[in-house]
Amino acid sequence: MPTGNTVSDGVGAFQSREQIILKDKKQLDCENAQDDDNDGHYKATHPTSYMDTMLHLFRGNIGSGLLAMGDAFRNGGIIFAPIMTAVLGVICVHAQHILLNCSEEMYRETKRPKPPGFADTVSLVFAHGPVKLRFLAPTMRAVVNAFLCITQLGFCCIYIVFIANNVKMIADQYGITIDLSIHMIFVIIPVLISCMIRNLKFLTPLSMIANVMMAVGVGVVLYEAAQDLPSIQERTFLASWQQLPLYFGTAIYAFEGIGLVLPLKNEMRKPELFQKPLGVLNVGMAVVGCIFISMGFLGYLKWGEDVAGSMTLNLPRGQILSSVVQALIALAMLFTYPLQFYVPMSITWPGLRKRFGPKALVAKELGYRAIMVMLTFVLAQSIPELGLFISIVGAVSSTTLALMFPPIIQLVHEGHRNRLTKYIVIKDCLILLLGALVFTTGTYESLSAIIKFFRKES
Template sequence: MENSKVNISHISGSAVSFNNDNNSVSDGYGMFQSKEQILASSKSQEVENGKALNGHHGDGHPHVVTHPTSYADTMLHLFRGNIGTGLLAMGDAFRNGGIVFSPIVTALLGIICVHAQHLLLNCSEEMHLTSKRDRPPGFADTVYLVFKNGPARTRSMAGTMKILVNGFLCVTQLGFCCVYIVFIANNVKMICDQYNIHIDLSIHMIFVVIPVILACMVRNLKYLTPFSTIANIMMATGVAVVVYEATQDLPPVHTREYIASWQQLPLYFGTAIYAFEGIGLVLPLKNEMRRPEKFQKPLGVLNLGMVIVGSIFITVGFLGYLKWGDNVLGSLTLNLQPGKVLSNVVQALIALSILFTYPLQFYVPVAITWPAIQKKFGATHPVAKELGYRALLVLLTFILAESIPELGLFISLVGAVSSTTLALMFPPLIELVSRSQQPGGIPKHIWVKDCFIILLGLFVFVTGTYESVASIVRAFQV
């Protein structure tokens, strides 16, 4: 980028900052999984208009925050970050899990994911003390510092592990973008079909990608802020109507499968982890709080917020599968009664919401990958080359979306490939490396617990990826 820093004062209350130092996006960035990004600098943030909060993390290090957020603000951001396309896919997840199996396992998965988020937060705080940085490090740098300060045999792996985390973050975000294109195109097709405008889904994707490319030409996040607010309102309205429709004329529970076949279960796990994968969100949310110590308390933002989010996931998934059964689709909006004006309005609102969200999700892979490319190829005409690179990345997501137009299977694949790695494998791994340096080594119960979570992540990764790909192949053979 032409400017070395882009400081965004306010995206729904959260400070945003990039730094192109060291050819990478600033440490400390994370993402709102379905709504918006928070990209926070690992170095001291510039104080906008002289306004900042000088607090402490309880460790003696100054904590400088532009526009600090309250408990309620942070809770709202947590909701916004976790409620999106993953929520609307929970009906399909419950179809692949079963109406009794899915609620129980979804609650357990939520507990495990939140525990993993606590592990990441604890390791970040520990590395903050060890490295004496101005701010706690973000996801990638936490992993890097844990390995760098770990046993001698792990130190050479530090750089590789940081690259892996950033790589999986890019894959996750670009995967979300692919899902968004399929999601928008499916909803637009449903609306057009009601007015006897019958166009192939792939053509709808071509129409969708044009405004997406134009939106992604915006290089400064502050110009996207109003669209983020509009997207939040549209999504909330749409989800409320979908839930209302799902509660009408429900059949008996015994008419649904209590537990699905073992071939379907990996698809359930992939979609459920996709919905819960907001681990990149927790560090920036905590760092932007006026009183960050309230984030991890027993009744703090993380625990209380995720209990509410998990309850919403279970409720929507249960109602969606109970209402539509085996006919439930990859997004509950696609199950709304055709021909009704309300259905068309809801589909349009949520499609627009996701369209406005795409550039925000797209910002992370650009911020991670562009600085290194700019250093090598951007000596002349850097702005034009960055815009060209952005267009190429959008076209990449479009090609992938065209290749896998099955929305439910695509969501399960993204969840299995990248979300499980970030949410279930890296946090317990860095806890094991960190604990190994403490006197007495790693306690046995920590070994057992962390190995169980890592093995669960590996199971979902392998089986979910295999079954998603196999299901996609079968879908093309029909």
């Protein structure tokens, strides 16, 4: 998560994330026109309540990123990390509000039959912005979709490493010592089979099972982390400058749920409740932030420098309960992989399908799916260190989606309508500066750590 962040572990959450992968503009403008009501507002076919949407938000933000928060706090410091995680949470939620507001305005201005999603919102802001920037609209749409693909495929790679690490831990306890790369080979077989399911409808039962498994596993990990805690004085208050970028990469990876907010709001029975001060977004993300901080704080305080990229790997060895928890969370990730994999397929396959033509189309799609799965397998084999993988995915793609696109579109949108104020300019420039800093330093430090890892291994 990975969800990941956000890892989209839940049915509703994943269906929502899947909806952000937008179809061709003409097709999007035509579909669901019958769902407009008389006042021009879109009405969902199966609207969700306040609590339904809140649960979907939890499912979409709590995943593998949560289990990596102990490693994030190790790279941040026991005092610095909780404070900065809260600050990052506020910034990420504010960026989500920016995206929601821009989407709402573009929906009203363009009189579309359905509110635009992430990529369409960015594209429409440029298409209806300053004349000199309008030519960038198709490019910006493609860039957003590209980063969505990178993010989701990164999640898939993390899942393979995550599952293999947990399976190896269980096997080692029973005297079956096999190299991690061999475990990945065993893992990729069921993953490859599950990804041959082409219809999302048939994947949703897997997500239901994954939700239960993840909830039980996380509960046990949190309980174990809270036992026999050492003094806070034994931990580093503020980590070194070389470690901080790794903290930011992992933390933003965990908070990266910006792709969820538009679809979740659009599916609500009363969408106006989503953005209110005590609406779904603010309340839900406040709870999610508290869970992240609690897990990271307790994980690092409990296990210190030995905290793993997934805290399931820190559970006591030789205990049946530990093996059960590791198996449950590994299975949860295995069941979630094909759901996350559906997103890049939804982006990349439609264009290829037109080029391939109608002949043996199903066989070609299955072949393409197999190639994409094997791509994630090769990448996972290349970077088997889970914490480093999470950090680089967070620094590269999650940072761009969560911290850079929202302020850019607000500056373009408000500037074209002569509504820019000093506050907006300063605030958006600071967010962009933070995003650029995390992107550059996080990517550099993550790559440096990966290179050091390979040198040590060789």
